[in-house]
Amino acid sequence: MRTTDLLVIGSGPAGLGAAIEGARCGAKVLLVDENTKAGGQLYKQIHKFFGSGAHYAGTRGFQIADILLQEANDLGVETLLDTRALGRMDNGCVSILHQGKVEAVEAKKVILATGAKENALAFPGWTLPGVMTAGAAQTFSNVHGTLVGKNILMVGSGNVGLIVSYQLMQAGAEVRALVEAAPQITGYLVHAGKIQRAGVPVYTSHTVVEARGTDRVEEAVIAQVDEKFRPIPGTEQTIPVDTILLAVGLNPRTELASMFRCRTTYEGALGGILPVHDAWMRSSDPNVYVCGDLAGVEEANTALEEGRLAGIHAAVSLGYTAPHAQARMEELQESLRSLRSGAHAARRLACKERIMEKGGACHV
Numbered sequence: 230m231r232t233t234d235l236l237v238i239g240s241g242p243a244g245l246g247a248a249i250e251g252a253r254c255g256a257k258v259l260l261v262d263e264n265t266k267a268g269g270q271l272y273k274q275i276h277k278f279f280g281s282g283a284h285y286a287g288t289r290g291f292q293i294a295d296i297l298l299q300e301a302n303d304l305g306v307e308t309l310l311d312t313r314a315l316g317r318m319d320n321g322c323v324s325i326l327h328q329g330k331v332e333a334v335e336a337k338k339v340i341l342a343t344g345a346k347e348n349a350l351a352f353p354g355w356t357l358p359g360v361m362t363a364g365a366a367q368t369f370s371n372v373h374g375t376l377v378g379k380n381i382l383m384v385g386s387g388n389v390g391l392i393v394s395y396q397l398m399q400a401g402a403e404v405r406a407l408v409e410a411a412p413q414i415t416g417y418l419v420h421a422g423k424i425q426r427a428g429v430p431v432y433t434s435h436t437v438v439e440a441r442g443t444d445r446v447e448e449a450v451i452a453q454v455d456e457k458f459r460p461i462p463g464t465e466q467t468i469p470v471d472t473i474l475l476a477v478g479l480n481p482r483t484e485l486a487s488m489f490r491c492r493t494t495y496e497g498a499l500g501g502i503l504p505v506h507d508a509w510m511r512s513s514d515p516n517v518y519v520c521g522d523l524a525g526v527e528e529a530n531t532a533l534e535e536g537r538l539a540g541i542h543a544a545v546s547l548g549y550t551a552p553h554a555q556a557r558m559e560e561l562q563e564s565l566r567s568l569r570s571g572a573h574a575a576r577r578l579a580c581k582e583r584i585m586e587k588g589g590a591c592h593v
Contacts, residue, residue: 231334233259233307235543236323238314238485239342241269242529243521245297246536247340247543252304254544254551259334260306261325263313267301268294269344271529273364273371275396284530293529316488338516338543341486342536345479345500345522350384354440363393363476370400378472382449383407384437388528390476391420398427405468408435408451410458436460440473449473479526489517494587496580499525507588508562510539518543525584527577531568534561 235251237244240262248260266272274290285293301308315324315331322333347362354360359378363385369375381402383394386409394404404424412434414421425431432451438460439450453464481503483493491504492513504512504519512519518539521532538561545554569578 230322231259231332233257233334233336234547234549235259235338235340235540236261236334236336237340237342237540238262238323239269239344239521239523240264240267240298240308240310241342241344241521242271242293242297242533243344243523243536243539244269244340244342245294245301246533247342247518247520247540248301248306248308248536249297249304250537250540251340251544252301252306252540254541254554255549256544256547258301258304258306258540259336260301260308261312261314261327262308262310265311266294267298267308267310270364271297273367274392274529275371275399276392278529284533290529297533314485316485337547338518339489340518340520340536340539340543341489341491341504341512341523342519342521342532342539343482343485343523345481345526347475348478348480350437350475350477352438352440354442354446357440357442357446358444359442359446359471360440360473361475363389363474366472366474367393367396370397376400376402377474378446378470379403380405380470381472381474382437382451382468382470383474383476385409385476385478386411386414386416386421386431386433387476387478388416388420389479390474391416391424393474393476394429395420395423395427398424398429402472404429405470406430406432406451408432408437410434410436410454437473438465441467446471446473479522481523481526483523486512486517486519486523489514491517491519494584496525496584498576498580499527499584503584505584505588508585509542509558510535511542511588513588515546525577525581527574528568531565534565534568537561538565 234256237260252258271290271294312327452460520535520539
C-alpha cells in the first residue's frame, strides 16, 4: 500500500497547480494521471496564452506544461503516469491501476482534478467515419502530427472550435465553414478574427443537419435555425467536406467524484452537473477537494488557480505551515474573481458564487 498526505488525481493545469502548492507547503504529494504525459490539455495548446505574466502570457501551452511539471519534480512530487484511478474502496483508500497491477493508496486528503469530456451531437449520418470531436482532431494534429481530414466543417464557435480551426489551418487543412447555433460567436473575438481574416465563413444561427457519404463523410448539410434552435425548412445548403468536427461544449468528468459521494449541483454555464464546493475548493466531503474543469468548465488560467488554492488549503488543513499561506490563498481567490470579471465570464462568476454558497453549508 502506498501512503501520502495528498493524492492528486489528474495532471492538467489544476492537478499540477495543486501538487506544486501542496508540496511547497511541505506535504507529501502523489500525482497520478491515466495519460502517458503530464499537462492535460496544455500539451495540445500550441498557441501563446494571453493575459498577465502571472498566467504565463506569451508562453505556448505545451511550454507551460513543461514549466509546471519541472516545478513539481523539483519540489519532490511523486508522479505516476499511465496510471488510472479506479475509485474509492470501502476502507477509504483509493485504488489505482499502475503498471498492470491494482494498488491501494492511503491519502489524508484527495484532490480531484479530472477535467471535462466533450459533448456529442446527433444528426443523420453522425456515425459516419469523419465525424468526431474537435478535441480528438486537435490531439491527432498537435500531439501525433496527423491531420484527420483536408476539408473540414467546424460545428461550434466557442474557444475550442475557433482555436482548433485555426490550428488545423496551420497544419494544412482547409476549414470550409464554421457553424454556430447561437446568433453570435460565443468564443473570444481575438480567436474568431484569425479564421475570419483567413477567409473562413462563419454562419451564426446555423447548425449541421446531416452528414452524407458512403464509406465516410463526403458532404455536410447545414441549415439556419430559429429562435428555438430548430432548423428552418428551405434554408439548407450543402458543403463538400471530408470531416465534420464537433465543438459543442464540455461536461465535467464527475465519475470519480460520484464514487467519493460528493454532493452535486447543476450549472449550465459551467458545463452541467458538477460537485458542490466551498471557497477553498472543498467538496461536501471535507477530505476531498475538486478543482479545474471538474469544478466547472472554464479556462486553463482559472483551473491552475483553483488547483493552487486546493493544494495550499489541503496542506494547511493537515498542519503544514508555509510563510504567508493565508495571504496566498486570499490572493488566489482575488485572482479567480478577476479572471471571471470579463464580459464572457460574468455569468460564470455568478454561478461560482451560487455553488460556493451551497458548498459552505457542507462544512458548518
